[in-house]
Amino acid sequence: MDFRNHPLTAEFSFGERGSAISEFVLIATPLFLPALLFFNAMNNTAKEEMNTSMLARQAVRAFVTAPDLMTGHQRVKIILDQYAKLEGTRGVGGTAGTAGSGSLGDLENSGSLTSPTRYEFTYNIKCYAEKCLEPGSLVELELYRKIEPIDKIESSKDRKASAVARSYVDKWRDTP
């Protein structure tokens, strides 16, 4: 069917003359810019996931080597704060982690470094023993960190990088 002779489309011009530059700007650029933003966001997310994983490993190690629970939470908080400072950002402030007392199995102690910046950390510590730092017990730390969305483009504001690290308390340590 030839649309050129069709009565409904006869009024439109079917000439192929046009500006390649304007076509590129109108068609290709809207495709390229989201791709560029996507690559950038993907790189940012991968970086945050790696950082969070590394921080979780070090934080759980600091916790299981602490003499008591209160000191353990302090050590975790110091690690997160110092890392945020190292990145040149403000990570200190807000509420400190709530140090748990003697915990029953699977009791979770949580803490958060609430900060208006994106470097907000939240962690949960799960103990698999009646006493959290009893020699030989397993401790699990879940660490979350907010990922900065691209302003005015990315709609999701609640994306978080997460990591889980587990470690055993030294069997030959003194019982707290």
Add this chain to the structure above:
Amino acid sequence: MPVTERFFKSKDSERGSIEAGLTLIPTTAFFLLVLQIVISGGFQIAERVSLQNVVTRGALGDSQSAELFAAKNRVVSSESVSLPGGGELILASSEVSTPRVTNFLTGDPRMKVEAIAIRE
């Protein structure tokens, strides 16, 4: 007349070809920009893994040997913070130059990475 024959015999067959070729300029610029991002991201990941490896080994075995992967213009700094209950936290940061694939970038692209480790 077949379409292909009409295409090759058309006197206007080469009209706009130069202008269409000009679109290669922004396309190439975009390609180089993405390539630069990918290469810089790769360098950053390699540097991060390498720095974390060195810092962790240093914290565990008190090793002073640096085995960072080969890169130019690296600036490494480290400090330690004592922790309550004993031990110290080692903080290290490194800034490294990444290859510049295009002259669209005027400056020297540099990536900064950080690493931490617990020394008991």
